[in-house]
Amino acid sequence: MMVDGVEDQEKWLAAGIAGLQQNAFYMHRALDSNNLRDALKYSAQMLSELRTSKLSPQKYYQLYMRAFDELRKLEMFFKEEARRGCSIIDLYELVQHAGNILPRLYLLCTVGSVYIKSKEAPAKDVLKDLVEMCRGIQNPVRGLFLRSYLSQVSRDKLPDIGSEYEGDSDTVNDAVEFVIQNFTEMNKLWVRMQHQGPARDKDKREKERSELRDLVGKNLHVLSQIEGVDLDMYKETVLPRILEQVVNCKDEIAQCYLMDCIIQVFPDEYHLQTLEILLSAFPQLQPSVDIKTVLSRLMERLSNYAASSTEVLPEFLQVEAFSKLNNAIGKVIETQADMPILGAVTLYSSLLTFTLHVHPDRLDYADQVLGACVTKLSGKGKLQDSKATKQIVALLSAPLEKYNDIVTVLKLSNYPSVMEYLDSETNKIMATVIIQSIMKNNTHISTADKVEALFELIKGLIKDLDGAPHEEVDEDDFKEEQNSVARLIQMLHNEDPEEMFKIICTVRKHILTGGPKRLPFTVPPLVFSSLKLARQLQGPDENPFGEEGSTTPKKIFQLLNQTIETLYSVPSPELALRLYLQCAEAANDCDLEPVAYEFFTQAYILYEEEISDSRAQVTAIHLIIGTLQRMHVFGVENRDTLTHKATGYSAKLLKKPDQCRAVYACSHLFWVDDQDSIKDGERVLLCLKRALRIANAAQQMSNVTRGSTGSVTLFVEILNKYLYFFEKGNPQINADAIQSLIELITAEMQSDSSTPDPAVDAFFASTLRYIQFQKQKGGAVGEKYEPIKV
């Protein structure tokens, strides 16, 4: 009967409205002429339109609303009649003479409302009679609307405490009884709707049912509005009665909606005090009921309640809210074996949020929740369901957000176990979230144990997880992740060197598992972190008692040596070289000559064997020269060896200009300002001369190959080196040499074949200006510059 098209529905509705309006017109006329008998006749005919079975609930509602408006007018008329002296009791009988039940009951409810208002009979008796008589309508839609009408006309006439209709001592009970009975009957009708009509229309019917649910739920709202329902009454009568109906109706849609309704309409403190009763209903619900959503909303409400004021927290403790919820969830999950994993996870997530809000001091509670979650997840492998995954992320994020402190979270022993069940992608996201939390809150993680736990958590970022399919990772994302790991490593710190060393070892252990792609990101921060420690140990109170097994810089360097070696396999020789040099410099600061030498050796080996790109070579050689120049720990022999090698490398660079620059840079290896032992003027000059020769060769080569001599940059640069050493007092560098170099440059610049280059011109001009400036300074410096003519 519900399969008809929309057009038919419209047609029927229009016909219904027309019939209703016509009879309403006659009814109005009867009302205007105070003709009671006709008023009853036409109102009954008008209400007969509501007897239709053709309309969908939505359309029926439209018709009902029109009838409702008309009934208000009739009610006014009845009131007038009663005022004029017509016996309301007779009226109450008179409307029951109608032969058709539906119009009869609408009229009865309407007169009943006036009857209560007249106070000629106790409200409870009239209400009881009405709610009882309405049983005659067993058709779900018509019954629901009729009872909804009853509820509507009676809601302001309940014998509530403080109401003008208040009755004897049991008055609230009467009010409650009436509403509950009406609710029960409505729910039964509503549930029954699903069995009406052919099975193929089930979906449509369920949709229609959902449209009607508020009619049923409104009763609960009315109950919650009854003043006289205090906690005791709610606990003893109202809630058990409602739950009884909810459980017994054995209907998924109704149970789901009504449980939610209960949670939403009654006050939080009632829920808290009746938690046990409320929760005991959950395992009894149909397996298909979406318990997770409902329970989650309960916990959400309670969480918000707890958050609303600290004064209510003792209540939570007093009723042992957590353990009750925990038990209930356990039971629900146990009884509903085929509940999807998403459901369970959602429940745990809500429970965790709840406990974090209510018992922030009880980490064990949070851990219990996580533990239960692990138990549920165990044996199921990684989660495939993306929604469940999302819930797990929410579950894991909750403690982070609450405590803003990873250290606290690390105490949750089940936390990493839960993470195990995430797929690698999500695991990474979660790890990133954790790191971000640490960064944001500048969390201090200061023991190796915690670091161990932390790295266990974020291992999704640290290494390729077992069995994870090798998927294409976006390069930028990967860098982003690894950079955050690098930042994290920098943040691990402890003032105590012993502990710090342990931290370093722990970190090292983890990052070495990371594979070639990660090492270039993770090794440098570890190295620098270690070097920082090494330098700290180098301080005045270094290891005063020489304890056995205590941390020494030597140990650190050994460790570092091994660590950096791992970069070979990456391969990332440039990076390794830089790190070796850094280490060498640190070893230098620690006065560990052999160590420093070893690092240099490693760097040289790398240079020779691994760095073949000429550009990389140029960079490397400058780094080597720079570092070596600052070394003061080497004895003459070692230093000679190393400088010799460095000079050699310089001269063998591929491009002439590179050669030239490297060679003049080498000059600094022989003249260190603050070290008197390294002031070999002759070799400085040799370097510079050699640089000049190379520059010259470069010029000529350029002339041959391109027809122009190219720029004179190199000469100007060398001139600057001359000036530097001249000023530093290198006896081998004299004014004449400088003079001739200036002339050489001037000549070159004026030659036809040279290419004009404004940058070089400017550079040269400013160099000359500098000389001029020094000359004018007077004193010793001025004197020194005096011979130079510009």
Next chain:
Amino acid sequence: MNYLIGAFKPPCQISIAFAGERTRKQIIEVLFCIVLSGTFLEIVPIKKENGQTITVPLFQSQESIVGEVVLEPILGKKVEHNGVKIELLGQIELYFDRGNFYDFTSLVREIDIPGELYERKTYPFEFSTVEMPYESYNGINIRLRYVLKVTISRNYVSNIVECQDFVVRNYTPPPPVNNSIKMEVGIEDCLHIEFEYGKSKYHLKDVIIGKIYFLLVRIKLKNMELEIRRRESTGSGPNTYVETETLAKFELMDGTPVRGESIPVRLFLSPYELTPTYRNINNKFSVKYYLNLVLVDEEDRRYFKQQEITMYRHLETSLSLE
């Protein structure tokens, strides 16, 4: 209210008036007036065969019927007669045997000896403590009526006759035993119901209170109604005529109930024109009442169960009719 008799213009008109109501009408020869007197004279409406409603006096058994007959010749004409009498008749009239009245009560009073009537004359009369065991009844096949009949006998010309109906109703006290009607009925494995009506005997303005319990429902019902049926049986033996009328159809339920539902019944009897139950009145007829519970399924099949109820007339309620 009076009425004209026939089209052939009787020589005089009889008007019967009762105490408290004195009307007269003059036509042609004689003005008749019957005046009944009594302290509790009630007037009730009855429906005549032609559909008109008239009001007539109401009596009950053992009451005395007292009054006077006033005769007045019209236009000064004198009327010769062989005597005037007034009769009180209780008649049963069977429609299928039309014209055949059966008088179960017949009382006569001579109120004037033969002579002449030339001026207005008043004759008091009295039937004291009249036994009127049966109630007036107007059924489908039968009528039970009471009349006062005044006859002016004449020679050679037809008698002048006038009748006045009156109604008799007899009240009974509430029955000492009034059990409820309770019964479980059903179709095996299909439909089991139990119904309960609070009483088995009802007065005419009573209310039927009851409940229908659905013990088993395997058919799709669409509604349920309660009917009040009147069964009038007349005659006896092979000439028994039975007429059944449905006086009330009262919808009790709309929709399909499920097992365990109980549907309330509350039916006010006052709107319906009921009479008491009559059992074997003068061996001529019986009128019985039944409650018929009808359940209709979605294919419009009807399932029903009929139960007799006894109706009686209760005095208090009749007093409210004035």
